[in-house]
Amino acid sequence: MVEEGGPLIIIGGREDKDGEKLILREVAERVKGGKLVVATVASHQPEGYFDAYRKAFGELGLDRLVELYVHERGETLGADAAALFEDASGIFFTGGDQLRISSQIGDTPVEKMVRRVHLEGGVVAGTSAGASVMSETMLVKGSSQESHRIGDLHMAPGLGLIRDVIIDQHFAERGRIGRLMGAVAQNPRVLGIGIDEDTAIIVEGHRFRVLGSGAVYIVDGSRVTHSNIAEASPERTLSMHDVRLHVLSQDDAFDLNRRCPVAARPD
16 A cells, blocks of 8 residues: 555556656656656656656647656755656656666665645656656566566565555566466565556555556455476466455556455446
8 A cells, every 4th residue: 555645656657648648647746847857767768758758748738847856866865856856746667677767766865755735635657667766665577578587577666655565667568467366475475566658556554546558457466376386397387376456447446455356337
């Protein structure tokens, strides 16, 4: 579940920036005309990221955008970075490499400012890498489009804005069901959440709803009766029995405490 505070908007990547902009519109409405900090920290080459979001959000009537980027972790210790968050109503983490976000801003004054905005009710959104970094433990690397091989998975601490879940993005498009299963096999306590492109979950308290054109996949390993994750040799294919899988689409909801989906009402 999410920490006390504002909503999280967790996006699977490649959200629509040119058409109806359904997901970005949701972010803009939550910011309510205030200031949005666009954090391009995940990118090794951030040129163009901020301009694309400034254009898209500007078309939605949101024009108070500032960019947060750091080349080196030391830049987060100065007053200039913290000053970007003054009067901020929301934060948007763009895509790239989620390990770059956690390694550059983790346990710094910038991370403290992110948490402050969130705890004061501001929205925190993230797309692609910016989605993965939301959880306590984040997926960093693992093979896509094939069954999970034991040992072929790298995870690291994330920002921990949402607890007891692990998030994967570009999900159906890159065939990532195997690696999400592998992550859940390593820790069945957590729910695996796979989010398609142009799709988001909006998390408020212990519940989220789905927004966008794709699907959200929930892998629940709490009732698993067998797994070879600990005993099998590296490169062996994962075996796991009695896994629960939910597939959600727009307006479906999910109760994180009860681990229970809630279907959308018919139109």
